[in-house]
Amino acid sequence: MGILRGTYLSYIKAEKICFTYNPGKPFINCLDIELKTGQFCSIMGPNGSGKTTIGKLLVGILKPSSGNIFIDGNDISKMSLGHIGSKVGYLFQNPAFQIFAATVFEELSFIMTLKDYDKDYIESEVDRVLALLHMEDKKFSSTFSLSYGQKQRLALAGILLNKPHYLILDEPTTGLDILRKQVLAAVLKELMNMGAGITVFTHDYEFIKNFGGRILKMDRGVIIEDRIE
Amino acid sequence: MKTVLNDFDVRTKLAIAAALSTIAVFIQHVYVLCFILFLSVLLSFLFYGNFKKTLRATRRLWYIFFAIVVLQSIFIKSGSQLIAVGSFSIISAGGLLKGAEFLLRMSIIIFTATIVASSSYREVVQGIVQLKIPYEIAFMVSVAIRFLPILKEEFSDILTAIQLRGLDIKKIPFKKRLKVYSYIITPVIAGAVDKAQKLSIAMETRAFRAYPKRTSYLILKLAARDYIFLIFLFIFTVAVFISYYLFGFPGRIL
Ligand SMILES: Nc1ncnc2c1ncn2[C@@H]1O[C@H](COP(=O)(O)OP(=O)(O)OP(=O)(O)O)[C@@H](O)[C@H]1O
Ligand SMILES: [Mg+2]
Numbered sequence: 027m028g029i030l031r032g033t034y035l036s037y038i039k040a041e042k043i044c045f046t047y048n049p050g051k052p053f054i055n056c057l058d059i060e061l062k063t064g065q066f067c068s069i070m071g072p073n074g075s076g077k078t079t080i081g082k083l084l085v086g087i088l089k090p091s092s093g094n095i096f097i098d099g100n101d102i103s104k105m106s107l108g109h110i111g112s113k114v115g116y117l118f119q120n121p122a123f124q125i126f127a128a129t130v131f132e133e134l135s136f137i138m139t140l141k142d143y144d145k146d147y148i149e150s151e152v153d154r155v156l157a158l159l160h161m162e163d164k165k166f167s168s169t170f171s172l173s174y175g176q177k178q179r180l181a182l183a184g185i186l187l188n189k190p191h192y193l194i195l196d197e198p199t200t201g202l203d204i205l206r207k208q209v210l211a212a213v214l215k216e217l218m219n220m221g222a223g224i225t226v227f228t229h230d231y232e233f234i235k236n237f238g239g240r241i242l243k244m245d246r247g248v249i250i251e252d253r254i255e
Numbered sequence: 256m257k258t259v260l261n262d263f264d265v266r267t268k269l270a271i272a273a274a275l276s277t278i279a280v281f282i283q284h285v286y287v288l289c290f291i292l293f294l295s296v297l298l299s300f301l302f303y304g305n306f307k308k309t310l311r312a313t314r315r316l317w318y319i320f321f322a323i324v325v326l327q328s329i330f331i332k333s334g335s336q337l338i339a340v341g342s343f344s345i346i347s348a349g350g351l352l353k354g355a356e357f358l359l360r361m362s363i364i365i366f367t368a369t370i371v372a373s374s375s376y377r378e379v380v381q382g383i384v385q386l387k388i389p390y391e392i393a394f395m396v397s398v399a400i401r402f403l404p405i406l407k408e409e410f411s412d413i414l415t416a417i418q419l420r421g422l423d424i425k426k427i428p429f430k431k432r433l434k435v436y437s438y439i440i441t442p443v444i445a446g447a448v449d450k451a452q453k454l455s456i457a458m459e460t461r462a463f464r465a466y467p468k469r470t471s472y473l474i475l476k477l478a479a480r481d482y483i484f485l486i487f488l489f490i491f492t493v494a495v496f497i498s499y500y501l502f503g504f505p506g507r508i509l
Contacts (some may be wrong), residue, residue: 087415111419122446123409124416126438136438137422140431170445188421 034062037192037223038084038114043093045083054079054247056093063191063223066214066239070229076247077227078119081196085116098191115185117178119196124181130156130164130172134183155183159213175206179213192223199230211236263302265374265382267481271298272367274492279363285352286505287495288359295366303373313365320361324354352508376400381473391465402450406443413442 038061045054054076061067061084071077082088084095086102095102097113118124127133134152156162159179164172172180178198185193193214199207211233214224218237228234234241243251275295279288300306310317333349371379380397384390417439418424427435477485498504 085419087412087419106423107415107418108421108423111421116419118412118416122449123412123442124420125445126417126441128441137420140422140427140434184420 034065036060037063037098039096040084040090041094041096043083043090043095045079045088045090047079054083054090057247057249059084059242059249061192061223061225064218064221065223066218066234066237067223067225067242068234068237068239069225069227069242069244070231070234071244072229075245077244078196079247080244081116081194081225081227084194085114086110087116111185111190112188113190114192114194115182115188115190117182117185117193117195117198119200121174121178121181124184125169125177128168128170130161130167130169130180133169133180134187137187151187155186158186158216159183160209174201175203175209178202179210182213186217190222192225193217194225194227196227197229198226199228199233207233263484264475264477264481265371265378266386266475266477267484268302268371268374269379269382269386270485270488272371274488275367276364278492278495279360282495282499283356283360284499284505285355285359285508287499288356288363292359292363292366295363295370299366299369302370309365309369316361316365320358324358327357328354377473378475381471381475384469384471385475390467390469394465398454405450406447409446410443413439 038059040057040059042056042058043054044052044056046052057080059080069077069080079088083090086095086105086107089103097105097110102110125133127136131152134155135148138148138151152165153162156165159182161176161179161183164176164180169177169180178201182195182198198210202210207230214226215237218224226234238255240252240254242249275291275298278291282288299309303309328346328350331350331353332344332347334352335348336344336346337348337351338344338346374382376397379400380393383393383396414424417435422435424435
């Protein structure tokens with residue numbers, strides 16, 4: 027992290043990507059998209075317009091049938107998922123898919139433990155991300171008893187352990203009340219200030235009004251508007 | 256895909272699957288197995304007509320089968336040696352035969368399954384119900400068929416999510432694999448339990464009960480062609496068993 031504010035560097039770039047779920051019916055046809063660091067970007071569109079699909083394509087969860095995607099200049103078809111995860115954090119629409127362990131501490135530490143990292147280092151890393159997301163008091167809670175919004179922040183914490191330069195969040199505000207949305211907005215602003223680039227897929231205009239920045243609108247797999255607010 | 260025999264009753268198809276796979280399991284004879292495989296491929300083609308899809312859907316299984324065949328051929332030693340290093344036999348005729356039998360049997364089961372799969376899942380469930388199998392079981396089958404694709408997609412999302420967190424599953428030492436699997440299973444089970452709870456609430460609100468007596472919009476009726484086919488199938492199956500067990504035909508190869 028630590029990019030000069032005001033300079034927008036291209037970080038994720040998709041060139042002429044095509045994608046389809048069922049053969050014979052192309053869903054995304056020759057789409058170009060470029061996401062930059064230091065900027066808040068929102069991608070809006072109605073249900074089924076292809077937001078989740080594009081998000082998953084950009085981090086290599088789905089593979090385009092043609093076209094290339096680059097993250098920080100690297101072709102993602104040649105990167106492992108772990109390598110992609112260290113550059114771009116992706117928050118799934120449903121946080122339940124991203125929570126693997128029984129307690130918050132274990133959730134945030136198990137991958138480092140599996141990799142035999144030093145105990146003190148693990149402890150300090152876990153404390154770091156918990157502080158970022160204002161969840162210090164939940165360190166030893168059970169993950170099952172967390173509220174929806176807390177689960178989402180925990181999933182985000184897990185992603186931030188990798189120190190990604192860019193965050194892609196798929197519908198992070200569904201199921202959050204006004205207060206929780208404000209908490210999330212504050213957290214995202216802090217991360218922006220630390221230099222991370224953020225893209226949010228959403229149809230919640232109230233939420234993205236907090237940030238301004240770039241707004242892309244899409245419909246049926248096509249970008250129909252690209253403007254800066 | 257519509258094929259010649261597509262509108263046979265699903266119970267006829269179930270009977271074919273049951274008869275052919277029973278023969279395949281009980282009669283371990285390469286010639287018989289080859290013949291039954293030929294029959295099931297032929298029937299699968301007539302009923303289903305989509306080989307590419309079958310092969311693609313079962314691609315992983317074939318790799319596993321092939322590995323098992325190779326292992327079996329190596330570890331079972333009987334009959335004459337075919338390949339040997341010095342006096343140490345690597346592949347023997349008996350081992351090869353056992354491997355081939357296994358592969359044939361598995362292929363038969365997969366192809367007969369595609370015959371049943373040519374009916375819609377609603378028909379399969381109704382077929383099971385009309386075979387007087389308790390509705391609880393039929394209902395479980397229908398729920399399983401309905402939710403399997405969703406679980407599969409969720410599972411792949413979960414697997415991706417854990418790898419994006421920086422865990423390269425292939426690089427984890429063998430001893431820790433079990434631990435990794437337990438982490439992967441947690442969200443899978445949590446998701447399944449959650450879905451089961453929501454489903455049961457949704458069913459309650461619609462006053463659904465697994466009553467043994469139910470009326471159904473879809474009623475399957477066996478047509479004349481089904482009866483004729485079933486009679487042929489019965490005679491064929493009995494004939495194969497009698498010829499093999501009573502008359503010892505075809506005889507042993509090794
Ligand atoms: N696994 C899948 N198999 C087949 N079609 C799919 C699959 N996932 C999504 N689709 C289809 O692709 C289209 C785009 O879906 P996508 O999930 O990307 O939309 P979305 O903009 O994220 O919608 P939402 O606002 O509901 O999250 C939809 O028409 C959907 O039906
Ligand atoms: Mg979506």
